[in-house]
Amino acid sequence: MMEKEWWKKAVVYQIYPKSFRDADGDGSGDIKGITERLDYLKWLGADVLWVCPVYCSPMDDNGYDISDYYHIDPCFGTDEDMDELIREADRRGMKILMDLVVNHTSDEHEWFKRALEDPEGEYAGYYIFRDGRDGGPPDNLRSYFGGSAWEPVGDGSRYYFHAFGKKQPDLNWENEKVRDEIINMVNYWLDKGLGGFRVDAIGNLKKNLDISRYQPDGEDGLSYAGTYILNQPGIEKYLAELRDRAFKPHNSMTVAEVSVSDDELEEFIGKDGFFSMVFDFSYADIDIPKTGEWYLDTGWTTADLRENIFHSQLETQKCGWGALYLENHDQPRSVNKYLPPEDINDHSKKMLATLYMLLRGTPFIYQGQEIGMTNINMDSLADYDDIATADQYKRALEYGMTEDEAWNAVSRRSRDNSRTPMQWDNGKNAGFSSADNVWLKVNPNYEHINVNAESRDETSVLQYYRKLVSLRKEGRYADIITEGEFRPCESEGDTICYVREKDGRGLLVLNNFGKRQESVTAEKRFNKVVSASYGDRDGEGNVKGSGEGRRDRADAIEYVLRPYESLVLAED
Known part of the structure; x- marks a missing residue:
C-alpha cells in the first residue's frame, strides 16, 4: 500500500514520446523506446514518468487531439507495449502518469463523427454547437491557436466550438453522459496500475458563451477565449466528480494544467482539493503576455521572476502542494527563456537547476533539461511542425x-524548441533513431550536449542534476527539502535566495541570476557548504586555492557569488 501523499517525495521526469527514443527505426519515438531507457531514468533518480499522449490520434496537435481514448496509436506501438511500460516501470519502483485530455477530442473521434451524421441525435449533445449569426460565427472569440474559435459544418450555418485547433472540438461537460464516459475511461487506465494523470487544459471545461460579440483585443477583431472559458463558476462540480469517482479511490497523483487565483488554491489543492497539485504559470510563462502573443516581449526582470516565485511558494504552502517546473513540451528550453544568449553555459544551467529543484513542491524535469539542451535554429517556417x-x-x-522581427520572436518561443529529438550520444541522429530521416530536426549541438558524454563527466550538467535529485531524496537534508517550509530571503540585484526549514533545521539556497558578482549576507548559522554549482568551493564556502568567496563578520557571513553561481548552505 502506497502512502497517501506518496507523490510529495517524488521527482517527475516528463517524456515527449515522439522525440524521446525511436526503437523501431521509423524516425519517430515510441513506447518501446521509453521502456529501453527506464534504467537511465532510474539512474537519474526519477520516481514518476509523465508520458505525453500516446492514444490514437490523427496527430494534428501531436496527440492532444484524441480519436480513441482506450487504445495506443500505432505510431507509438501497441496496447501491449503500454502495458509492458507500466509493468516494467513498476518493477523499478517508478509510476507512470499519462496525459488526461478531456476538454476536447479529435474531430475524428467516433463521437464527433456521429454528431455530424445526426445533428439532432444523442452525440450532437456531446459537443458545443451553435447557429451562426449574420452570416458568420456565433461570436468573435479567438481560439488559443489563433483564428475564430468556431468552425462551420454542413452548409455553414451551424458551428462547433474549439478552444484549441479546429480539429479539436470541445466536449460539452454540461452533458451528464459525457462526464460518465470520461470517468469510465479514467478508471479504465487507473485500474491498469497507472500512477495518475497530468490533467491537460482542465480549466476550460465550463464555458461562458452567452454573449454575441466580445470586446476585441487584437487587430483581427477577435477576443481571447480564455477570458470566458477559464475557471468559470460551476466548473467545481465537474472537477469534484473526477476526484470523487476516479482520482481519490485510486490514491492517484494528479497535476493540473490550470491557472488559479490565490483565493481558489484551497479548493484546487487543499486537504480535499480537486488535484494533488497544479502548475504555476506565473514564472514559467513570465515571458508571455496574458493574452497569449508569443511575439511580444514582456520585458521581465530578475526582480519580477523573484517576486513571482516567492509569491507562488508562499501562497501554495498555505494550503497545499505545488508542481515545480521551468520547461515542458509547450515551452522553449528554459536556458534560452531565462538567460541571455551570451550567458548560456554550464554555470548558468546549474544555477537554474538549483533555483527550482530545492523549492517546496514536486520537481518536474523535462526530457533533455537534465543535460542542458537548448533551442534550435530552424532554417524556415517549413521546418516547424507545431501548428x-x-x-x-x-x-x-x-x-x-518586419519578417526578421517576427521570425526571431516566434523562433525564440516556438514549442518545437523543446520537441527536438533527445540527445543520447554523438552518433547518428544523436542516438535517437537509426532512420535516415527523423520527424523533426536534431539540434546540431548534440555532438557535445548528450547523455553519453555527460554521464562520464562528473562536472557535467547531467551529473549536477543527479546530485540535486540525490540531495532531495537521500541523506540528512532530504526531509528539509521534501517536507520543510519555504521562507524567502531579502534579495537584492540579481540574487534569488531562500531558506528551507523543518524542526529548527534549515538550508539556505543562494542564487546569482546575473552576469556580475553579487554579495549576499547570511545568518551565521549557515556556514557549511552542501552544494556549490561551480564545484570549486571548500566546506566553508571559500574558493579553493584563493581564500576568497566568504567574509566573516561579527553578526553574519557574507558570501560572494560569481556570475550565475549557486550555493546551498547548512548549519554545522
Missing part, C-alpha cells in the same frame, strides 16, 4: 513586425 508557431508568425506580421 501554433505558424499562427504566431502570421499574427506578428499583422501586428506590424
